[in-house]
Structure formats: C-alpha cells, structure tokens
C-alpha cells in the first residue's frame with residue numbers, strides 16, 4: 001500500500017499512446033508502459049517488436065507523439081538533453097562506450113557538475129574490474145566489460161531512472177550472470193527499465209513487465225504470471241517460458257494478443 005492507500009504505487013514513468021512514425025512507416029502504434037518506482041521493469045517482445053524504438057521515444061531520440069509522465073510530471077515535449085538532466089540514464093544496446101578513452105575517462109563523462117557527487121564506491125563495489133582496469137582503453141575491453149562501463153556510467157550520474165537496452169546480448173553465460181547480479185544490486189539504488197530477451201534474466205530481475213507485439217503493448221503487468229505461462233510466452237514472445245531466450249520466431253509461431261484469452265491484456 002502507498003500513502004494514498006492504493007495497492008499499486010504511482011509508476012515512476014508512465015507512457016501512454018506512444019506513437020512513432022519513421023520514413024512514413026508506423027513503428028509504434030499504441031504503446032503504453034508503466035515503469036515501477038522500485039526494482040526492475042522489463043520491456044519484452046520479439047525481434048523487431050519495437051522495444052528499442054520505445055526506449056528511444058521515451059528519451060526523445062525519435063519524433064514521437066503521446067504522453068510521457070516522469071514522477072507525475074509531463075515530459076512528453078522535452079528534448080533528450082533535458083530528459084537526461086531530469087535524471088534518465090541510458091545504457092544503449094551498442095553500449096555507447098568511447099573506445100579511445102580509458103575506463104576512468106568513460107566513467108568521468110557521467111559526472112554532472114552541480115548534482116550529488118558520483119558514487120564511485122557503489123560502482124567499484126558492483127564492478128571491481130573497472131577499478132582494476134581504470135587506465136585501460138575501453139576499446140580493448142571485452143563486450144561484458146564494456147557493458148559494465150555503460151551501466152556504471154548510468155549509476156554514477158544522479159539518475160532517478162536507468163534504462164538498459166539488451167544488457168546481456170551476445171555475452172557468455174558467466175558474464176550474463178555477472179551483469180544480471182550487478183543490475184539486481186543496482187536496482188536497489190535506482191529503478192531500472194530493462195529491454196531483455198533472456199527470459200532467465202527477466203525471471204530473476206523483473207517484477208513487472210510489458211510485452212510489445214508489432215509496435216503495440218500486448219501485455220502489461222506482473223512478470224511472474226506471464227513467465228509461468230508457457231502458452232502465453234510462446235504466443236507473445238515466440239518461446240516457451242522454460243526457454244532461456246525470447247525474441248526468436250520458431251517456425252509457425254505467431255504472436256497475437258488477440259488470440260491470448262489466458263493472457264492479461266494491456267490496460268489503458
């Protein structure tokens with residue numbers, strides 16, 4: 001219960017009727033998404049469903065319509081640099097690491113004059129390797145280490161929401177576990193919106209989720225009931241929930257919210 005006596009606290013970020021059109025093509029039609037004020041919210045969907053575009057729309061990196069509230073304040077019309085100043089951190093799918101700069105220099109880029117001092121203790125506790133490799137050019141790091149730099153940067157800045165896009169993509173299983181552990185601990189400090197196709201990672205980290213199908217929200221709610229329903233995950237994500245990786249289309253599989261009577265439909 002929150003102070004108002006509601007079972008569901010106000011979402012930290014609430015996107016409604018988010019639409020994106022690029023080059024005359026409708027990429028997002030009607031996305032709505034609530035990011036919980038605590039822990040990890042997962043954004044799921046098959047390849048090409050619109051997950052990255054949704055994140056980019058929230059950040060103002062693509063022209064969008066619809067409403068976006070951050071902590072109840074309308075931020076729909078704000079440009080990216082203003083949203084960043086308002087405390088939205090972003091670790092993009094390509095990690096956005098400056099390869100010619102050292103690890104320490106990459107981290108220093110996240111420091112924001114005038115806001116609270118960067119929490120290097122937290123970052124070095126989560127990612128001890130980054131302290132050891134402080135003087136190493138980031139371009140010589142492994143993919144997993146670069147991912148750690150990208151996540152660490154979002155934690156150093158004084159952010160109230162961190163968005164990570166496919167943090168475990170392409171990583172070896174051992175590194176996936178390390179990144180998942182770090183995110184789990186990071187989410188105790190700041191709420192996280194995570195685009196992820198590794199359902200084992202989603203199961204471990206996310207309490208709430210939204211599933212996109214063809215640029216529309218097809219499910220929004222608790223993650224556990226969805227992941228416990230192999231028929232629903234097969235329909236919406238293209239895999240049975242016992243599988244590790246969502247997002248791939250098995251032959252003959254077709255995600256359709258309309259044909260999912262046992263799956264809670266998205267609510268406006």
Ligand SMILES: Nc1ncnc2c1ncn2[C@@H]1O[C@H](COP(=O)(O)OP(=O)(O)OP(=O)(O)O)[C@@H](O)[C@H]1O
Pocket residue numbers: 022023027045046047048049050051052053054247
């Ligand atoms: N700049 C763009 N120009 C044209 N089409 C685009 C652009 N960006 C995305 N798209 C298209 O929009 C659709 C959604 O792409 P998006 O990257 O958001 O999906 P996704 O769910 O993140 O996919 P993936 O899991 O493969 O990363 C895809 O069909 C993609 O080809």
